[in-house]
Amino acid sequence: MATEQRKRNIVIIGGGIIGSTTAYFLSHHPNFNRERDSITLLEATKIAGGASGKAGGLLALWAYPSCIVPLSYKLHQELAEKHGGVDRWGYRAVHCGQIDMYGILHKNKAPSSMDKDRLDYVSLQKRSEKALGLLRAAGVPKELDWVAADGLRAYDEMGTPSTTAQVHPYQFTTSMASLAEEQGVNIIYGSATNIDQDAGAVKSVTYRPKDGSEEKTLDADTIILTAGPWTKTIWPDAPISALRAHSVTIRPSRPVSAYCLFTSIDLPRGNTRKSKTVTPEIYARPNNEVYACGEGDTLIPLPTSSDLVEVDESRCQDIVDEVTSISEELRDGEVTAKQACYLPNVSRGGGPMIGETKVRGLLMGAGHTCWGIQNAPGTAKCLSELVWEGKVKIANLSSLDPKKYM
Ligand SMILES: Cc1cc2nc3c(=O)[nH]c(=O)nc-3n(C[C@H](O)[C@H](O)[C@H](O)COP(=O)(O)OP(=O)(O)OC[C@H]3O[C@@H](n4cnc5c(N)ncnc54)[C@H](O)[C@@H]3O)c2cc1C
Ligand SMILES: *[C@@H]1O[C@H](CO)[C@@H](O)[C@H](O)[C@H]1NC(C)=O
Numbered sequence: 001m002a003t004e005q006r007k008r009n010i011v012i013i014g015g016g017i018i019g020s021t022t023a024y025f026l027s028h029h030p031n032f033n034r035e036r037d038s039i040t041l042l043e044a045t046k047i048a049g050g051a052s053g054k055a056g057g058l059l060a061l062w063a064y065p066s067c068i069v070p071l072s073y074k075l076h077q078e079l080a081e082k083h084g085g086v087d088r089w090g091y092r093a094v095h096c097g098q099i100d101m102y103g104i105l106h107k108n109k110a111p112s113s114m115d116k117d118r119l120d121y122v123s124l125q126k127r128s129e130k131a132l133g134l135l136r137a138a139g140v141p142k143e144l145d146w147v148a149a150d151g152l153r154a155y156d157e158m159g160t161p162s163t164t165a166q167v168h169p170y171q172f173t174t175s176m177a178s179l180a181e182e183q184g185v186n187i188i189y190g191s192a193t194n195i196d197q198d199a200g201a202v203k204s205v206t207y208r209p210k211d212g213s214e215e216k217t218l219d220a221d222t223i224i225l226t227a228g229p230w231t232k233t234i235w236p237d238a239p240i241s242a243l244r245a246h247s248v249t250i251r252p253s254r255p256v257s258a259y260c261l262f263t264s265i266d267l268p269r270g271n272t273r274k275s276k277t278v279t280p281e282i283y284a285r286p287n288n289e290v291y292a293c294g295e296g297d298t299l300i301p302l303p304t305s306s307d308l309v310e311v312d313e314s315r316c317q318d319i320v321d322e323v324t325s326i327s328e329e330l331r332d333g334e335v336t337a338k339q340a341c342y343l344p345n346v347s348r349g350g351g352p353m354i355g356e357t358k359v360r361g362l363l364m365g366a367g368h369t370c371w372g373i374q375n376a377p378g379t380a381k382c383l384s385e386l387v388w389e390g391k392v393k394i395a396n397l398s399s400l401d402p403k404k405y406m
């Protein structure tokens, strides 16, 4: 293979985790020459202003799709070692489990007598030997001592610290963008409005600068579309829809052990005896923070930019009520953030799409559904090989080929 000698103009559209990590790998590739080539990261609003700043941050060898997961999991480990990710973005190995519980609602000022009995029981119990015994009898590991013993129905291990890890997604994404910048990547704030073509190949990107000034154009021989749920607004053929999801962070009343929990919680509904089942995910994080997210909704369509995402307070409160119903440490803690974002969903199933499109020079890394944090480094490494070496060598991404979808 002849080494690339010609000057390259590369524009990445979208500074979420996929675009920022792609900027990192492109600029750390040996074929990149910062005197000769240019790499621009074009971000409409704010680096990690969307899902990439508000996700949970779970990494797992048991995630999907399998053609990229092991590579990406390993790259997360390597990036953390190389750049001090433990301190810089909260990288650590974690336990992961599925827990089924009965919850107790605390939001009612006057709980029904049935609820009240249970509530008293929970608050009296604390972490007594008896309570811990109950948890252990149900198979709950000894260190997972921050769920209420009396509500427990079942616990199943999903991952161990050798197959499961986590990062703080906002810290990770902004670190990738800064490390790319240090290596010569130019970050521009503006919203791409058109991918300009000439004879079936990309020519330039037109964008509206964030400061409100007149539209500008960036010449490009390579354009990488990494606009997450917004991909369709720039490239209408992309089969990517958007799904809103709310999340909260809580500072627990005492530090909690490193567990990420997928839950199924039966909650009493009002004064009736009927219950409803909710399934928030609860991730303990370093620095005394717990993250929790709920299910998606389709009530409000994707707004034009990440700073216009509407947060529905009541949906955040639902998540708080749900997770505090199974843990005193969360109930007695302090809610530190209530937020929402949009997940990129591949409407035909099977995302993400990574690789070349039918337009010469137009690449795509989008549609990462619920595993974009886990799969970002793998996606970015493959895209950097495609750009600098002409093909992806480190993984077989044929099943993720964008040409199959559009
Ligand atoms: C509640 C929740 C929890 C999650 N938890 C996890 C988890 O634990 N583990 C995991 O692996 N994944 C998780 N995910 C999934 C993960 O967040 C996403 O897959 C990932 O963030 C997608 O990244 P992205 O860069 O493709 O998109 P985004 O983060 O949406 O970034 C796209 C960027 O493009 C910019 N943009 C849009 N239009 C334009 C334009 N015209 N011009 C320039 N820029 C533009 C936007 O401003 C934005 O910054 C979670 C998602 C949600 C919603
Ligand atoms: C997400 O994609 C799936 C196909 O994988 C589809 O069934 C579902 O309707 C999509 N959801 C939204 C909100 O677009």
Ligand SMILES: *[C@@H]1O[C@H](CO)[C@@H](O)[C@H](O)[C@H]1NC(C)=O
Binding pocket: 396, 397, 398, 399
């Ligand atoms: C890549 O994977 C596909 C299945 O997804 C398979 O059909 C193909 O043979 C593989 N290619 C190589 C070179 O291993």
